[in-house]
Amino acid sequence: MNVTHENAGDHLLVSVTGQINSANAAHVESQLLDILSNESGHWILNLTGVDYMSSAGLRVVLLLAKRLREQQKRMVVCGLQARVYEVFDISGFLNLLTVRDNPEQALLSLAG
Structure with a gap:
């Protein structure tokens, strides 16, 4: 598991790779x-490199979204692999969070 971040204009691209589990x-x-x-700015949470996420990982994403909202920052999640997408769908996270296919679409979503 690895977490990296970089500036994407006025936003922050945060990428996670590996598995997020208990x-x-x-x-x-x-x-x-x-x-x-x-760091400042709205977030793009890139999960392209995440091939497994448990309910513990979902809790982390939800906590992060809540903290960002408290700071009047937005977050777009992107790059969900099929297994992770299914976990987001079953848990209802697709209705709670803004999800896009890739970082480019996420950036456009934040710009618009």
Whole structure:
């Protein structure tokens, strides 16, 4: 599991790779909240490299969305692989979050 971030214009592109499960969710959460406390702008959460996400991972995404909302920042999630997309769909997250196919579409969504 790896978390990286870079500026994408006025926004922040945060990419996660690997699996997000109960064994590492707390570590992922810590890394994401650390980025949140040190960076500004709206977020693109790129999950293209995530091939598995458990309910613990969903909790991390939901917590992040809540914290961003509290700071009047928006987040667009992108790059969901089929298995992760299914988890988002079954859990109702597709109705709670803005989800796009790729970072480019996510960036356009934030711009519009």
